Amino acid sequence: MSSTAGPSRTATPRLLDTYRPLADAYDEAFAAPGVPRPHAAAFYREFAARERRDLDEHVSQIQAQLAEFGLDYRAPGEERDDRPGALDVLPAFLSSEEFAELARGVAQRAKVIELAFGDLTGKQELLASGAIPAELVFNNPRFQRAAVQGQEEGRKRLSLYAVDLVRTESGTWRAIADYTGLPPDLGFALEHRMIVSRLYPRAFQLLGAERLAGFFMTLRAALRAAAPVSRDNPRIVFLTQGAGSRGYFEDAYLARYLGFPLAEAADLAVRESKLFLKTLGGPLPVHAVLRGLFDDDCDPVELKGGSDGSAGVAGLLEAIRAGSTALANPVGSGLMETPVFAAFYDRLCERLLGESLLLPSLPTWWTGEPEAQSIVAERLRELEGYKTFAIPNTAPILLVQAPYHTWTEARRQWEENPGGWFFREPPTRSTSPVWNGNSLEPWSLQIRMYATADGDGFSVMPGAVAKLTPPPGSRAGQRVRVQDVWALSDRPVENVSLLQEPGTPIEIKRSGAELPSRVAEDLFWLGRWLERTENKARLLRALVYRLSGESDVAGSPAIRVLARSAAAVGLIEASYGVASFEAALPRLDGFVATRAIRSNEPDSLISGVKQCLRSASRVRDRLSTDFWQILHRMQRHLHQGASQDNDFLTDELTSLNRLIFDFHAASGAMHESGTRTLGWSFLEIGRRIERTTHTATLLENMLSGGLSEEGPSLEATLEAGDSIMTYRSRYLGQLQPHAVLDLLLLDGSNPRGVAFQLEALQRQVDLLERATGPQAAPKRIAASAVEAIRAIALDDLLRATDPRHERLLNALETIKGLVDELGTVITEIYLLHVGPLRRFGNFSRDD
């Protein structure tokens, strides 16, 4: 938003007075300038008190909350321009009467489409009778023949349906798109509601806005009902396209809200016609899948035409046919998104339900039919023309508006192949006030409503997502906005939460053996990256502190010890650790800021934070919101540091301090909120491996510098090893090598010391074994490491007979080697190894 100084308080006292609805469009909120429509009046009465700076505040609240949900997250190099649009500070409203009428229409339309879907992928009576032209199905790229066979009639339910609506000049709503394949942006609807309702808590209560939770409870029940075997507690997973795909965060959010595990295709496998979730505890049967994959991508064996077999779950269709699992919506339901079907829903509703269609589409004609041809021929110039099977989300080819077409050419193209086109009346849209950063502007509105299967019919979500497009010449440019739509109620609103369904005792579960192997792998790496990055931050802080201080100069023993360790973990170039090379190098202090903290080098601090985010994003559904928020703050803080003047190392010290606080907060969030399940074990093993390596590396560099100038280098090592306070409390200011080594190496009570890590690793390895069955190798390696550290006798090792401490260095080397091996073995045994899927190739040709 604009950062120019706003007008004074008195210059724009009443934002509402400046809002001018368009003369030629229906405005959703205002009947006339300054006169809100009755159902919205209560909101605008409260809103009227708001000033420009309040709205600016709302905008930043929205930004902050989007960040909190992770919606502003972008993987490096990834653009998210396909998001549904920026969230506006204002909600839009549907009065209770209007919502009730719309809900009846949406539910009826969903039913008609569901019945038509069942028929077209079943008996095809609608084709035999000519109610739908056969060409529109047989020639339709969305018609999945493989999904037709074997699906029994009773299973053809649409668990979820969505429809886009616009309001015509006469004030009635018309459908412009139907969604039957995936639940489009449903997670957004939920998130947006959370954010916007918090901006206006009083109005939300006062207006009696309907809650969304009840709808999601019905959706959950619909998915339970979709599971083929009637079970008290079917296992349902949410199948997402995976990290990095559009909508992944919304999928994760929705899965969590619904209480379904989030799975990627690689987490699922079909064996003997049954679908399983691959977990550490073994494969677990899956009874229903809420899918975020397109029809084509569900099963590479039978669906995808191309040579790349990577997408989907091999054998899924066979599992569905065998009746062991169900997909919601069913495979092949994408057929009903065919836009040209809109031309037939009037007829179909009469035929299938014996009712007239309450919520018709915009008038639509497929010109493969002679009657439609003559209608269109007369109105060609005023209609929008589309290719018959134009795919939604890609811009439809507008025959008559393509700039290079003359009318004659357009008509010729159409007449050459009339069956290749369909036409519809251009949509008109109502307007809704949108905050453009400066004033309220009337933007064009369309809404998306959702329905879920409920009994024989459908339940409609009491609310909607509005998509708004700016008027020409708007200050806000061409970006689409989204508004949360509140359906208002004239009766008391029930407060429901998804966390507990009344009357249904849930099964008590304690074990985490249901952990998908892929998730275990991500948690393992999250643990490693968190610890590795935190250690680097500590090391850099100790270094920067000394570089910026008065007492130490570059090349002092303490700085040299730290520089060697920093070089060992790749933060700075290896030459900095070697005194004789340093003269030729740029000054270390400048280098730290540019290279070690913020460069794109894979070993820099900021790369480490990005790795944490990447691993965390793949297990988003298993991390607390707090934890996620802390990770985000880290990245933001590091970026903010970069935008300031970096010449002063004290600024770097501040940002490193802040980063380390954040790491503490992250550890706290994990330790105090993470249940000690198998997932925890993998996170913990990852952390302990890294911390062992870190502390051992610090000690190696302390020892290899010789201990002649002990004081400063010992202190620096203790600081980088986060044990200085413990040391001081025990020994006050007396710094001696064997006491430092004892604390950082042998003292099993120091959570930063090596002994502590190795014992913790041994415990976790035992836990894994107990949960998933005997495994000799990890146990043996963990035991060897513990043995190795117990065998160290410090007094012996520090004798003058070994001035270079070779025996101690060897012992450290052995321990580092063992934990490294442990990491490898754990990966091999427990974690996922998905090879590429291959397609049976160029064989058995008919020659």
Next chain:
Amino acid sequence: MTRYRVRHLTRYSYDETVAVCHNVAHLRPRSSMESIVRSYTLRIEPATHVENRTDYFGNPIACFSIPERHQAMSLEAISEVQILPRTLPDPGQTLPWERVREGLRQRAFPDWLEATQFLFDSKLVMRGADLAAFARGSFSPGRPILEAALDLNRRIHEQIAYVPRSTDVETTAIQALELQRGVCQDLAHIFAGAVRSIGLPARYVSGYLRTRPAPGQPIRVGADESHAWVSVYLGDAGWVDLDPTNDLVVREEHVLLGWGRDYRDVAPLLGIYLGGKNQTLHVEVDVTPVETSDESLLAESHAPGF
């Protein structure tokens, strides 16, 4: 009346172990008016459970997966199929081809919906102007449809060179027409694409040819592998099978396996495997006549069920 024993062996070997594979096979012949399947066995190594189903077009399919580690997989299908004599309508007496096209639009034939399945674009057979122009070389205005189809069959045989390995499983009808060569699959695709481009239905048919010709008959092309031809819709006179690779009307030398819109709908094996890297394929097809007494045939042909 002829009875054949068909043996179709497919063996894949991999240079690395395959962890699991999922497959859908078209290896069981479908029964039709002129083709009765008397017996069928499918042996799979490593042995596994097979679900026998039919696909969208009514072809029998075998769905199976092999969940154990293996380095080779073999499928041996052995069937006995009895071929009944067909009567070919007099080509000159069949409907003018435009009448068939119009009759479909008017939904005038009882089986119009079934025929309409084979009228449109599929992955490997897209309609196009070149294919339409090629078809019009035979389908001149008012010409009886079978006469025109037989002429197209002959023209494809004469103009499109049969060249083994000149195309692959992804080659489309339009590409093959451009190349002016291909294998039997491509010739069938060109035929189907040509007639669909002028608004007439055609099926792609997969099957086999008898390995050694009957006494007095020449050796046919495509006899020791899977074979492919087309089935053309004549309106009230039903479907007639034509083999453009050999310029033949399909009678008693061909054994039907299944039909669809193109090769992909009836490919012998569709599947996915995990691991295994490179695959080597070995295929053997034998189609041999089985001696039977006329009496037993007569008895069978009156058995209930067909």
